[in-house]
Amino acid sequence: MSSSTNGNSQRPVIEVDDVVHSFKGRRALDHVNFKVMPQSLHGFVGPNGAGKTTSLKIICTLLRPQFGIVKVFGHDVVDEQKMVRRKIGFMPDHFSTYRQMTVYEYLDFFAAAYGLPFAQRTRVIDEVLALTDMEGRKNDLISGLSRGMQQRTSLARVLVNDPDLLLLDEPASGLDPRARIELMEILKALRSMGKTIFISSHILPELAELCDAVTIIDKGKVMYSGSMSGLQASTNEHPTWRVTLGSEVDGIVDRMKGLPGVVDADQVEGRPDYRVSYDWTVTDTNSLLRGLLDLGVPIVGFTEDKRHLNDAFMDLTTKGVK
Amino acid sequence: MYYGLVALLTRALRMDARQLRNHLFRLAFVGFIYLSMLMATIQSAFLGAPGLLFFSQIAWLNVLFITCAGIGYFSSAITEEKEEETIGLLQMAGLNHIGILLGKSTSRLIQVMLLLVVQFPFMLLAVTLGGVTRHQIFAAYVDVLAFTVLLANTALVCSVVFQRGGNAAAVTTLLMILYAVFPPIAGLELKDLVATGWTKSVWWQSLILTSLEWIEKSCVYYQLQEVMQTGFDQPILTKQVISNIVVGIACFGLAWLLFGPSVNNAAPGGATRGVVLKSTSRIQFLSPGRCWSNPFVWKDFQFIGGGYSLFVVKLLAYVMLFALICAVSVYNHNWLGIRLIDVGGIYFGCMLAILIIEACVSASRVFHDEIRLQTMSSLLMLPRSIPYIGYSKAIGCLMGLAPAAICLAGSALLLPDFRIANFAKLLIEPHFWASVMGIMIFLHLVALLSLFVKWGALPMAFFMMGPISTCCPVWQLMFLAVGPNGLQDLWGKLPATVTVWILTGLVCFVFQMMIAARLQELGTK
Numbered sequence: 001m002s003s004s005t006n007g008n009s010q011r012p013v014i015e016v017d018d019v020v021h022s023f024k025g026r027r028a029l030d031h032v033n034f035k036v037m038p039q040s041l042h043g044f045v046g047p048n049g050a051g052k053t054t055s056l057k058i059i060c061t062l063l064r065p066q067f068g069i070v071k072v073f074g075h076d077v078v079d080e081q082k083m084v085r086r087k088i089g090f091m092p093d094h095f096s097t098y099r100q101m102t103v104y105e106y107l108d109f110f111a112a113a114y115g116l117p118f119a120q121r122t123r124v125i126d127e128v129l130a131l132t133d134m135e136g137r138k139n140d141l142i143s144g145l146s147r148g149m150q151q152r153t154s155l156a157r158v159l160v161n162d163p164d165l166l167l168l169d170e171p172a173s174g175l176d177p178r179a180r181i182e183l184m185e186i187l188k189a190l191r192s193m194g195k196t197i198f199i200s201s202h203i204l205p206e207l208a209e210l211c212d213a214v215t216i217i218d219k220g221k222v223m224y225s226g227s228m229s230g231l232q233a234s235t236n237e238h239p240t241w242r243v244t245l246g247s248e249v250d251g252i253v254d255r256m257k258g259l260p261g262v263v264d265a266d267q268v269e270g271r272p273d274y275r276v277s278y279d280w281t282v283t284d285t286n287s288l289l290r291g292l293l294d295l296g297v298p299i300v301g302f303t304e305d306k307r308h309l310n311d312a313f314m315d316l317t318t319k320g321v322k
Numbered sequence: 323m324y325y326g327l328v329a330l331l332t333r334a335l336r337m338d339a340r341q342l343r344n345h346l347f348r349l350a351f352v353g354f355i356y357l358s359m360l361m362a363t364i365q366s367a368f369l370g371a372p373g374l375l376f377f378s379q380i381a382w383l384n385v386l387f388i389t390c391a392g393i394g395y396f397s398s399a400i401t402e403e404k405e406e407e408t409i410g411l412l413q414m415a416g417l418n419h420i421g422i423l424l425g426k427s428t429s430r431l432i433q434v435m436l437l438l439v440v441q442f443p444f445m446l447l448a449v450t451l452g453g454v455t456r457h458q459i460f461a462a463y464v465d466v467l468a469f470t471v472l473l474a475n476t477a478l479v480c481s482v483v484f485q486r487g488g489n490a491a492a493v494t495t496l497l498m499i500l501y502a503v504f505p506p507i508a509g510l511e512l513k514d515l516v517a518t519g520w521t522k523s524v525w526w527q528s529l530i531l532t533s534l535e536w537i538e539k540s541c542v543y544y545q546l547q548e549v550m551q552t553g554f555d556q557p558i559l560t561k562q563v564i565s566n567i568v569v570g571i572a573c574f575g576l577a578w579l580l581f582g583p584s585v586n587n588a589a590p591g592g593a594t595r596g597v598v599l600k601s602t603s604r605i606q607f608l609s610p611g612r613c614w615s616n617p618f619v620w621k622d623f624q625f626i627g628g629g630y631s632l633f634v635v636k637l638l639a640y641v642m643l644f645a646l647i648c649a650v651s652v653y654n655h656n657w658l659g660i661r662l663i664d665v666g667g668i669y670f671g672c673m674l675a676i677l678i679i680e681a682c683v684s685a686s687r688v689f690h691d692e693i694r695l696q697t698m699s700s701l702l703m704l705p706r707s708i709p710y711i712g713y714s715k716a717i718g719c720l721m722g723l724a725p726a727a728i729c730l731a732g733s734a735l736l737l738p739d740f741r742i743a744n745f746a747k748l749l750i751e752p753h754f755w756a757s758v759m760g761i762m763i764f765l766h767l768v769a770l771l772s773l774f775v776k777w778g779a780l781p782m783a784f785f786m787m788g789p790i791s792t793c794c795p796v797w798q799l800m801f802l803a804v805g806p807n808g809l810q811d812l813w814g815k816l817p818a819t820v821t822v823w824i825l826t827g828l829v830c831f832v833f834q835m836m837i838a839a840r841l842q843e844l845g846t847k
Contacts, residue, residue, distance in 0.1 A: 090699075
């Protein structure tokens with residue numbers, strides 16, 4: 001698979017500008033605006049019925065926006081449909097597979113449908129099979145594959161035309177933890193190859209782990225769109241770091257709370273892991289680490305706690321429920 | 323236990339009662355009866371026994387409708403759960419096998435019976451029109467109800483045994499053809515057996531003769547003919563009614579017995595590729611191989627048309643059919659009375675029928691399979707236009723018809739009066755093109771309907787062709803072109819033929835636009 005190259009790396013890959021779309025009088029998208037930057041892994045989260053799939057279908061040219069402009073790589077999704085389709089790969093939220101075909105036949109069909117010549121098809125199929133680790137199953141009927149394998153086959157199909165942008169609608173839904181982790185590894189590999197990935201998902205911890213940016217949508221309105229770090233600032237959350245000690249130390253939580261700028265500290269139940277939140281207007285990460293070292297405890301791990309996407313999601317999308 | 327038994331049945335009936343569509347459909351059926359009655363009243367001024375005419379029309383319509391629509395409706399009862407992989411959920415919800423069978427199939431049987439029951443009071447009005455007695459009406463409805471029980475439960479067995487609705491419907495159709503064909507054969511054999519005195523054992527003779535007699539009397543189609551006879555006075559519980567209900571109940575029992583093994587041993591995913599071979603098989607050259615430059619033609623030829631392997635199988639089967647007809651004709655005492663000179667004509671007729679049936683099945687699957695497998699959105703995402711995809715798919719399906727078309731062409735050469743000149747004349751014959759137009763429109767209608775309904779596009783199209791051929795202005799224009807004192811008589815054959823071509827093109831174009839719009843709509847869902 002070739003790496004994507006963009007002439008202007010600062011130009012957004014996806015530009016959604018003031019998009020409105022309604023179904024039978026119900027507004028699915030209400031003046032939606034967001035941008036996806038090149039070579040990023042951009043999460044798209046929201047409750048069921050928030051407008052995620054509608055947005056994705058508009059971006060991938062399956063739906064025409066009733067109002068507003070959507071551009072993909074600078075091409076309008078309405079006026080330059082073919083150009084957009086050549087550059088993107090869309091994986092819907094259901095298995096869109098011909099179950100009576102073998103994996104190889106399925107990929108061969110889509111590669112030919114994208115107009116790849118015979119020799120190139122063989123090479124590309126071998127590459128995507130290797131990337132998705134499906135080489136050993138290429139002669140299996142799709143109907144006989146597990147859910148995770150079928151999802152990988154779908155992903156392999158999306159990759160046959162070497163798209164610069166991948167639009168993935170709930171790719172991890174219904175997968176077991178192993179299949180989910182494997183899928184995320186493939187996505188990481190794809191990002192490292194320079195692909196831009198726009199992924200809609202409900203599995204927030206994994207998105208938080210993986211994504212550079214996120215758009216949170218609720219009831220057709222964008223509640224937040226931007227970098228993961230900016231999400232904390234926008235929700236007035238305190239940055240939280242996870243400190244792992246070599247062993248449990250008595251009274252350490254209180255000592256941590258006494259550090260300058262620290263607003264909260266608690267222990268993860270049953271483990272020598274501690275979550276420490278600090279006020280970013282008073283201190284910073286370096287100062288916090290220095291303070292922790294000064295406490296003289298054996299620190300074996302110091303990582304950012306990504307739980308904040310969960311919290312932000314709850315804060316931004318459940319106000320109506322509260 | 324009791325709850326599990328009737329839960330699904332109650333739910334299905336409640337759903338039916340709540341859905342306006344079902345009531346409207348029944349109302350439409352009653353409306354049709356009303357129209358027929360109106361026509362019969364008008365006809366009574368110049369025809370005798372208008373009531374019998376009206377009654378026989380409706381009775382035959384019922385049987386035809388139940389046969390055609392019922393095959394798809396009943397045979398999908400369990401297969402739809404298998405295809406959607408929800409049968410396990412039903413079992414986990416505490417429904418036992420008999421509960422599922424009752425809920426999924428018997429509820430459908432009751433729905434069809436309701437269609438018959440709702441017409442019954444109106445049908446009694448036929449008595450006042452004259453020519454038919456109340457007894458005949460009762461007898462006919464009981465016959466049709468018994469047949470419905472038989473059909474529903476035969477289809478239920480197929481639905482339990484097969485993984486896919488299409489296969490279940492195909493086998494049910496085959497069984498229904500046997501049901502229609504077997505009784506006259508049994509009748510002929512009965513006469514032969516009586517004449518030859520084939521065995522000295524009275525018990526065996528009695529058993530065989532009784533069985534054959536029951537088989538002869540078991541078919542609703544022949545029974546209805548008897549009911550329509552003036553002066554019909556047989557009891558309501560005829561052999562047809564008893565045999566149909568008994569076999570129906572036996573089939574339900576069989577479905578119950580087979581349910582567990584069939585469902586528990588089902589392959590995961592439920593989808594198989596029939597006779598399409600894998601590239602790893604021993605006869606690799608018959609496998610689909612690598613995709614052609616037009617992938618849509620390749621896909622539909624291989625996976626809807628059956629591919630190379632089904633091509634060979636079909637070709638062999640059609641050649642064997644020819645050999646069979648020849649063998650029957652050379653057998654001196656064949657009861658069908660086929661002579662060697664008739665072989666060409668009979669084979670031509672058979673192949674024409676097979677070609678049309680195959681074309682209808684392909685038309686019903688060409689787009690429906692994409693909807694069923696939820697692949698339309700993926701296809702629409704390709705940098706290809708909908709017309710390109712649609713026409714390529716149609717070509718793929720047409721290639722699957724090649725064995726039947728080759729044999730049809732071959733059989734035309736065997737026709738006794740076949741001449742190249744006659745064939746050339748046929749090509750400018752407006753009646754010939756009018757027939758082709760009818761088939762073309764029918765196939766388009768089937769393809770379009772398959773995008774709207776989950777099952778039964780074929781029987782639905784069959785029934786819609788009636789109103790279309792009577793009400794559609796294009797159809798009337800076609801009659802004007804080819805009919806007596808029409809365009810053909812005024813200007814000659816060629817202008818009439820060209821008119822038929824234009825009209826066909828126009829209608830097909832409109833259908834294709836509608837299909838494209840619907841595909842776009844479904845792809846975005």
